[in-house]
Amino acid sequence: MKKVTSKERSEFLWGWLFILPTMIGLIVLNIYPMIDTIKQSFYKTGDFGKGNKFVGLANYEKVFGDSEVWQALANTAKYAIVEVPFSIVIALLLAVFLNKKLKGRDAFRTIFFLPMVVAPAAIAMVWKWLYNSNFGLINNTFNIKVNWISDPKIAIFSIAVIGIWSVLGYNMVLFLAGLQEVPRDYYEAASLDGANEWQQLKNITIPLISPTIFFVVVTRIIAAMQVFDLIYMLIDLNNPAWKKTESLVFLFYKYSFEQSKKGYGATVVVVLLAVILILTVIQLIGQKKWVHYE
């Protein structure tokens, strides 16, 4: 018995010692800041970012009555509604294609994944140039005159296209990993029964990799709701589409760091957290209907 106790004691000691750096870091860098941000959302920041005054729910009342916040929520939602489904469906098809024994498979994979290793700041600059209404490659090639990123009606969708282009390869790589788990004989059996490619995709591939699809959908929605870099880089304050492209995180950045209204910025980010939580919970409930775990 004594031996067990000394083993227990040493595991206790070393266990805590090993997690200590990480836990101290997490508490200082994440847990405390999270509580502090929530606290700040009940305070009003004074002029020049100095002084804090407790205002109760006033920030929240202001947020819910603030048309700019609602517009930003709508813009973020529009971005996500385009980026998430398209990037997932296209990536899934590409993964299915590349899962076959094709020549040049690795080269395609390398190319599709490329945007993932480039800073969105650089990607946004390149696309801003491609989208340029007067001299941009897109308008010139097709001999059209579309204001891709300054027409308030379409700007957010043009940005979503960049989002799709950027994450396509990443989603595809995740799907390819999921497809490796599907036994090849399933497809052989299905072919013998006369199932065509579309039927195989619908009845074998999608149900069998549904846990991967679920993971990608959940993480993509969370990421899309936090879109910032692309919008910050593409839209400047003189852009007529500015109001129709501002995302929630953009608004958070603007209030907290450009206007030094940290209390109000904190409120916006708490609202974002709530929206993300709600979306995730809905998906966790909804998954029972379509995700098949073995």
Place this chain on the structure above:
Amino acid sequence: MKSKKVVYNSFIYIILIIVSITMLIPFVWMFLTAFKTTAETMQVDPFVIVPKVWQTQNFGNVIKAMDFVKLYANTLGMVALRILFAIATATLSGYAFARLQFPGKRFMFALVLLQMMIPVQIFIIPQYVMVSKMHMTNTIWGLLFPGIVTAFGTFLLRQAYMQLPRDLEEAARLDGCNIPQTFLFIMAPLTKSAMVALGIFTAVFAYKDLMWPMIVCPDNRATTLASALAKMNGQYQQKYPELMMAALISCVPMIIIYIFFQKQFIEGIATSGGKL
């Protein structure tokens, strides 16, 4: 039957090639524009694709104007520090969470999971306040700050340790190794691929991040590549050759590293499933 398959395969190839072209055109156009004159970029003739005279001096001009040497040093320094801290702290905590039994473990691990599920913006205001109180704005320590520890890395390394067979550890213990010895000499070397995955993930994430360096290192000489691009984007407006040259300079080294280590990159990022 056979001809049907050929038709189907060519159809797949056509789609794959179209997508490849779409993925590559922005990079090619960035490269070509980087060596043009501003006047050339404003020609409304889509068939002027290649610069008439390659403006190689654009390279030197942009490097000097934005002090890219300094930007690279800052970015590399931050990335190296973040990798070092992430691997050191996550290896320790990952092992403890996977293999040691101690009271309070479940609660502490719940905190790790909580951090992973919450959007990072919620941490930023207080993190910035801390950095500025410690007078670390415009320093590499300010850039490093949120990356000192990593909940995601802890989770990733924990998974790696959980997959290792238990007998190894028991054999080491029977041979008289204590816990730190078992960890350091037997177990940690077996998780190299997870460490590489975490290292790559950390590097890509840190290099791409825009908001934190903009907030914490607004000074041009102290900031990272991504944040300097954002500044330049505002200043240079319509000077596309300069802008494209800057974008090119900031991403080419990463692309070259990626092409050489693509297997590790793709697997590292995919198996870790991290949010980028």
